Amino acid sequence: MTSLNDTLTQTEQHRSLLEEALRSLPLPIVPAFGSAGNLHAVEFVASGEKLATASAARVAELFPRTVAANAGEVLRAGQALAKAVTGKRVAVLFSGGPAPGGHNVVVGLKQMLGAGNTLLGVQGGPKGLLNGRMAPITDADIAVIRNTGGFDFLGTDRTKIKTAEQFAQVREVSVKHELDAIVIIGGDDSNTNAAVLAEELFANVHADGRGVQVIGVPKTIDGDLQLGELLPISFGFDTATRVYAELVGNILQDSRSSLKYWHFIKLMGRAASHVTLEVALQTKPAVTLISEEIAQRKQSLAEIIEQIAQTVVARAKKGIHHGVLLVPEGLIEFIPEMKALIEELxxxxxxHEAVLAALEGEEKRAFVTKSLSPEHEKLFASLPEYIQDMLLAERDSHGNLQLSLIPTEQLLIDMTKRRVREIADASGTKIPFATQNHFFGYEGRCGAPTLFDAAYTLNLGLTAGALLLAGKTGYMASVGDIFSGGVPLAIPLAGLLDVERRHGSEAVVIEKALVEIDAPAMQYFVSRREAWAQDDLFASPGPRQLWGPVASQLPISVALNRKSQSLAFQFGTDKA
Amino acid sequence: MTSLNDTLTQTEQHRSLLEEALRSLPLPIVPAFGSAGNLHAVEFVASGEKLATASAARVAELFPRTVAANAGEVLRAGQALAKAVTGKRVAVLFSGGPAPGGHNVVVGLKQMLGAGNTLLGVQGGPKGLLNGRMAPITDADIAVIRNTGGFDFLGTDRTKIKTAEQFAQVREVSVKHELDAIVIIGGDDSNTNAAVLAEELFANVHADGRGVQVIGVPKTIDGDLQLGELLPISFGFDTATRVYAELVGNILQDSRSSLKYWHFIKLMGRAASHVTLEVALQTKPAVTLISEEIAQRKQSLAEIIEQIAQTVVARAKKGIHHGVLLVPEGLIEFIPEMKALIEELxxxxxxHEAVLAALEGEEKRAFVTKSLSPEHEKLFASLPEYIQDMLLAERDSHGNLQLSLIPTEQLLIDMTKRRVREIADASGTKIPFATQNHFFGYEGRCGAPTLFDAAYTLNLGLTAGALLLAGKTGYMASVGDIFSGGVPLAIPLAGLLDVERRHGSEAVVIEKALVEIDAPAMQYFVSRREAWAQDDLFASPGPRQLWGPVASQLPISVALNRKSQSLAFQFGTDKA
Known part of the structure; x- marks a missing residue:
């Protein structure tokens, strides 16, 4: 008999009870690819839908070969491929921040490529690609990483591939490792990388004139890479928001149990408020700030604080001295006057770089304050001292402030406290307002994927593999029809590109999808938030389940925006 | 057909998909009480085991009636009670910080009392008891709160009941509401409250000479209320540590995915390190500090920092620039020199209160520094300025520092950074050491209970109810034999009490159970931690499951310390 000590030591290295059980959890496969036991590659055929941005003309100049080849046409899976494709060598890499489900993309890719082709794992993201750090992925690796969270099988980084020197490095690595294809699993920046590389490596990489195919896979917990029916959501968003929603739901219950704290919670998600909106829809807290709405309404910081303070006061009048506020990570830059202040700073x-370098603290603040325009001087003066100091801190190499370092949740707490005290003093009443602050981000990027993310990413990996076997390049893999079985799609990357002028030169980007104020998810939130502010109507979604009656759910915002009448997804022929 | 909007609105007020599904999740019942459909009360009989502390003689003087009645004897459930007991009016309240499973204690209590007795819910904890805020709990309430997290059904607070005036208030409320019994669900302080009230209300509360029975139920996520086989663990510990372990596991995966951060994570748990030890056993991070061990070894802060820095450096030499460190909330007061410094301060x-009141910042620090003994002067000078300022901040009404406000995780980061830089400079190498900090506490106190906590608390509630029906007072309900079916136990509260001198007067307390260095759980941790420090051997336990193959697990530290060979618990006759 094994002792418990030994049993525990056997759980080391990703062998917790859950991880072991997840490895054998069956996942549905979209009908186009056959069945798990009998996978087949497919042809991709024109769907009739074309993509182009306002920059299409300039994109056609910058990406002549991929634009000519793909013509902005969205493809969908067709018949089974007539002839088996073998001998391909494919490199796969993670790029940017991790997101749950990434490992299953690799699993799907490996399964579609099958034994006849070679899949190489690039270690350490784009930087690893530049350095040629890669090794074959074995079936044993696949058995280990299946359905597990994290990008830790390969690691990731944020290197942008855009210089001539870097392109030369990728060519050299491609030749050295005899690569036929590269799959980049990443967000908007990484898929821009993929588009650029697809063009750069379109042909003439190898001695025989062959190029290297490049396919992107849409990853980001932020949810800012989405495209209507074609790409209802990037992978990882569902799991990350479910992790945060559990924590927020737990804290909501704590607030009503302990009866004495307001919790101000900042949520990761970069610029867009998708994560915050989804968590609000799942948990229904008293106050939720949506950056895009604040920008649209051109709200001032004072107006936002007033709105929060009035909710605190209104609840206090009913004897409710607790609550939860959600704030998106990117709020500050969506407040027009704050954006203008930061630009002026x-x-x-x-x-005044030279003068300022010699000043500190009070003197530095005074010097800067008097150099500001009158309205910004007033705004600057209204901020807590530690925020003033942060706004006066060193800039990055582009002269910009690292906004992500500003503790928005603490700023809102301090300013709301001041305002609530003013209201209390003016009315001669006592208004209890004790607070706690939280920031949830890293906690959600590497959790075990939900059933949705696990199945979605497996099928994204299968789709990426099928695109390669069908000879495609310059596409992003996607899976459409997620409520009715799922269909593999190929989104032409060049059709997503915008050309912007940044610091005097041209920059190619995929625009981040922001929360749309008139979309159904936001409209539903708007219809209920007043009621949530007045009384505790919250729900606690709890830990995500991989088995049992509530294991299959989609993000609420995705279901609403896609006008589904249910939260259930369906891949394959079995109802999820 | 209902629209998704309507469906979503129906999830408000604790009606998430998970909460709804949990309400009908069946739970096992210990054999002594029959079956869920056919519950019966029991006699409680002497187990042969007696409890007494070193203060037993003084306790017998202070608690003459309960000591005489209960004689320190642990009771266990015997035969079914011959005659049905009806007409009792029982008040139940939550006391202290919330813990997952509290609602199920109320469910079990209500089920055992049955339709023939009345259960009243006290709103807002001990303060609500003093104010007589209570209302009958209905079967409809029970259906709603079953298996849900939080104490939000009734709320809680931290009022200590110890003055003559408060006792008079409880008597008055007991008479007014015709109470026969009070059940207090709480931790060490709250069960001390229960012991005191049991003595105070032993007899002569009502006109006919009857007293009010008082029963305690052992709650605390901190795990510091435990007593070997008699009380292997308090309820809530399992769920809270599982919530934290998921987050720590996710962050471990993130650290190895992103390859660039050390995460320093502080975990709730007051003085004891049980929570931190359990989370370490579940996740296996690079560094875990256990306060009790640091106290035993009389380690200095500099030694602790050196130990962390050496691990950072050793991993960096292998190219590992990431890791996770766990630190228990209570660390500071377990470092002997820090404790002495704080006392001297x-x-x-x-x-020097009057002098100090006039000083600020640098001047204040200077004045205090020169008043310290030489060794403490050096220690104080080694601390970051913001920590010095906190140590010089206002004291509470007892002249003590609020240690919980000190950001231990940030202190460790800052001092480790300084030390790693020194080592790097001395060796002329670059040692990357980027950090993130976290504090997990409120996130875990109100989560949906694990299967263990859900079943354990239901049976604790049944046991509390059975003790009342059997006419007992001055006991804490417990469930023993958790690996082999479960047996209801009654622990005599007076047998747990110590008498201490605090600020010149006598204080009655239940000593907090700390981590024992030579206990199996700690010894297993010690046997593996060096390996965990050298390489990433972590596991990610993932979100706790309520259905499926991994739903039934006990805390690892409980299983080890109870010398179980398995992590499975068993209540009732079905294997969990």
Whole structure:
């Protein structure tokens, strides 16, 4: 008999009870690819839908070969491929921040490529690609990483591939490792990388004139890479928001149990508020700030604080001295006056760099304050001192402030406290307002994927593999029809590109999808939030389940925006 | 057909998909009480085991009636009670911080009392008891709260009941509401409250000479209320540590995916390190600090920092620039020199109160520094400025520092950074050491209970109810034999009490159970931690499951310390 000590030591290295059980959890496969036991590659055929941005003309100049080949046409899976494709060598890499489900993309890719082709894992993201750090992925590796969270099988990084020197490095690595294809699993920036590489490596990489195919896979917990029916959501968003929603739901219950704290919670998600909106829909807290709405309404910081303070006061009048507020990570830059203040500060600090270097604390603040325009001087003066100091801190190499370092949740707490005290003093009443702050981000990027993310990513991996076997390049893999079986799609990357002018030169980007104020998810939130503010109507979604009656759910915002009448997804022929 | 909007609105007020599904999740019942459909009360009989602390003689003087009645004897469930007991009016309240499973205690209590007795829910904890805020709990309430997390059905607070005036209030409320019994669901302080009230209300509360029975139920996520086989663990510990372990596991995966951060994570748990030890056993991070061991070894802060820095450096030499460190909330007061420093500061600040009130910042620090003994002067000078300021901040009404406000995780980061830089400079190498900090606490106190906590608390509630029906008072309900069916136990509260001198007067307390260095759980941790420090051997336990193959697990530390060879618990006759 094994002792418990030994049993525990056997759980080391990703062998917890859950991880072991997840490895054998069956996942549905979309009908186009056959069945798990009998996979087949497919042809991709024109769907009739074409994509182009306002920059299409310039994109056609910059990406002549992929644009000519793909013509902006969205493809969908057709018949089974007539002839088996073998001998391909494919490199796969993670790029950017991790997101749950990434490992299953690799699993799907390996399964579609089958024994006749070679899959190489690139270690450490784009930087690893530049350095040629890669090794074959075995069936044993696949058995280990199946359905597990994290990108830790290969690691990731954020290197952008855009210089001539880097392109030369990728060519060299491609030749050295005899690569036929590269699959980049990443977000908007990484898929821009993929588009650029697809063009750069379109042909003439190898001695015989062959190029290297490049396929992107849409990853980001932020949810800012989405495209209507063609790409209802990037992978990882469902799991990350479910992790955060459990925590927020737990804290909501704590707030009503302990009866004495307001919790101000900042949620990761970069610029867009998708994560915050989804978590709000799942948990229904008293106050939720949506950056895009604040920008649209051109709200001032004082107006936002007033709105929060009035909710605190209204609840206090009913004897409710607790609550939860959600704030998206990117809020500050969506408040028009804050954005303008920061820009003015950036300019002023660049101008007076030498003088400022010699000043500190009070003197530095005084010097900067008097250099500001009157309205910004007032705004700056209204901020807590530690925020003033942060706004006066060193800029990055582009002269910009690292906004992500600003503790928005603490700023809102301090300013709301001040305002609530003013209201209390003016009315001669006592208004209890004790607070706690939280920031949830890293907690959700590497959790075990939900059933949706696990199945979605497996099928994304199968789709990416099928695109390669069908000879495609310059596409992003996607899976459409997620409520009715699922269909593999290929989105032409060049059709997503915008060309912007940044710091005097051209930059190619995929625009981040922001929360749309008139979309059904936001409209539903707007219809209920007043009721949530007035009384505790919250729900606690709890830990995501991989088995049992509530294991199959989609993000609420995705279901609403896609006008589904249910939260259930369906891949394959079995109802999820 | 209902629209998704309507479906979503129906999930408000604790009606998420998970909460709804959990309400009908069947739970096992210990054999002594029959079956869920056919519950019966029991006699409680002497187990042969007696409890007494070193203060037993003084306790017998202070608690003459309960000591005489209960004689320190642990009771266990015997035969079914011959005659049905009806007409009892029982008040139940939550006391102290919330813990998952509290609602199920109320469910079990209500089920055992049955339709023939009345259960009243006290709103807002001990304060609500003093104010007589209570209302009958209905079967409809029970159906709603079953298996849900939080204490939000009734709310809680931390009022200590110890003055003559408060006792008079409880008597008055007991008479007014015709109470026969009070059940207090709480931790060590709250069960001390229960012991005191049991004695105080032993007899002569009502006109006919009857007293009010008082029963305690052992709650705390901190795990510091435990007593070997008699009380292997308090309820809530399993769920809270599982919530934290998921987050820590996710962050471990993130650290190895992103390949660039050390995450320093502080975990709730007051003085004891049980929570931190359990989370370490579940996740196996690079560094875990256990306060009790640091106290035993009389480690200095500099030694702790050196140990962390050496691990950072050793991993960096292998190219590993990431890791996770766990630190228990209560660390600071277990470092002997920090404890002595704080005591010296407390004394000094009380002595020089008037002078210090006029000083600020640098001047204040300078004044205090020169008043310290030489070794403490050096220690104080080694601390980051913001920690010095916190140590010089206002004391509470007892002249003590609020240690919980000190950001231990940030202190460790800052001091480790300094030390790693010194080592790097001395060796002329670069040692990357980027960090993130976290504090997990509120996230775990109100989560949906694990199957263990859900079943354990239901049976604790049944046991509390059975003790009342059997006419007992002055006991804490417990369930023993958790690996082999479960047996209801009654622990005599007076047998747990110690009498301490605090600030010149006597204080009755239940000593907190700390981590024992030579207990199997700690020894297993010690046997593996060096390996965990050297390489990434972590596991990710993932979200706790309520259905499926991994739903039934006990805390690892409980299983080890109870010398179980399995992590499975068993209540009732079905294998869990």
């Amino acid at each position: 950036n300019d002023g600090m660049a101008q | 407390n004394d000094g600040m009380a002595q």
